[in-house]
Amino acid sequence: MFGRDFLFGVSLSGFQFEMGGEGSLDPNSDWFVWVRDGVNVASGLVSGDLPENGADYWNLYEKDHEMMTDLGIGAIRIGVEWSRIFPKSTKSIQVDVEKDGEIVKKVSISQKALKEIEGLANMKAVEHYRKIMKDIKEKGMYLMVNLNHFSLPLWIHDPIKVRRLGVENVKENGWYSEDTVVEFAKFAAFCAKHFDDLVDSWVTMNEPQVVSSLGYVLVGAGFPPSYPSFEAYVKASVNLAQAHARAYDSIKALSSKDVGIIYSFSPAYSADGKSGEHVEIANYQHNFWFVDMITFGEIGNLFEGLAEAERDDMKNKLDFLGVNYYTRTVVDKGGPLGWRVVEGYGYGCEPYSTSKAGYPVSQVGWEVYPRGLYDVIKMLHERYKLDMIVTENGIADPKDMLRPYYLISHVSEVERALSEGYPILGYFHWSFMDNYEWAKGFDKRFGLVEVDFKTKERRPRPSAYVYSQMIRRRTTKGMVESVPYEI
């Protein structure tokens, strides 16, 4: 049973949902430039689909919120786009920065500086975001606002320049630079000042490790700047952690609301079901290393040769942990890291197949493995003892064949964890409606609601009604029995 105050919500982001109609264009982000770059399109690194043909949440938000509340959905996560609010650089505004080499220990933003920053903001965009947020509050929903979901303003990150000239040689080099940490702290302070009265909880960023690993290591995924460099990967990861810590401080200076981060977790298992050192290493590198930085204030031993460090200035910087979970990772021994991914499970399956363990697989080749969500909640509680909110969980499934079962079986694992006393405050499904799936474009469909991108029409899929029923019943009992695979 879920209590009355348990949050059943949906998650959205800025770049993937906003554009599509009049006045919704935001051409000032790295992703906007990246997905239309001729080289990227010609090589097939990106789909060639353009975000300005998207769902147009920017104009249609009232109808979307109405559909949500009609279904009984009581909470929403949205993102605000840094590039909309600050299309031009804020670097000229002086703030007090305590720095020690690459370490950004403290950023203090005075009232005077904050006023100056306002002078550079696009207040039209701010007003528009306030309208969206007001509508959410007027409809009685809980509002979580995320300050960064992958995209960066072009004046912070120019991925085409980075690719051409090298990450060290470009000043717009994104999370590679400590300057970005300082600018992000300014942006966070600005947002706290202008939106806090409407916000229920804050999130600094979505999936920092996806930004650094797909940007600099797994460069086939089509994320900017797709510039292979292990050094850049580590530097960007640490800068993202520092940026979280400094943004946390910025918000806390002006707000009493909870501030968290959203991180994508994928628990590791060995194919033979036994635990072992390779499973522990995989879990550490994948799930714990980053979060340890902003909770324990420890830059740990990610791999041989990386300097470890104590960072008191990054300690205890989470009021809650946003947990994104899609599927697991199965590993065996070997490879340079001591573990390697076994294909046929987790993220490594053939689309629309059956995994080696007999579970169904989605449109993007991800195994349906609900137990992983329970295991991740347990694992995270044991290590961090933090309140948790499931901030993303969902499946690419245009025909909605699997989504009803995916939804029921995953929420039932949350219900099980809750009944055992784990502190989980909410479940936010990814996503409310179809949207722009980054390098893969519009074809991959994660919505409870189908979107016709030509007419912008919204049609609820059966799972939207399944979710609605589940929310009204406040339990998965009576529904979970119909799931046709083992949980």
Ligand code: PGI
């Ligand atoms: O792929 C579905 C969603 C995205 O649309 C969200 O923007 C993003 O936050 N998703 C899945 C994940 N993260 C998100 C899981 C981790 C992942 C990220 C990128 C896996 C593959 C590529």
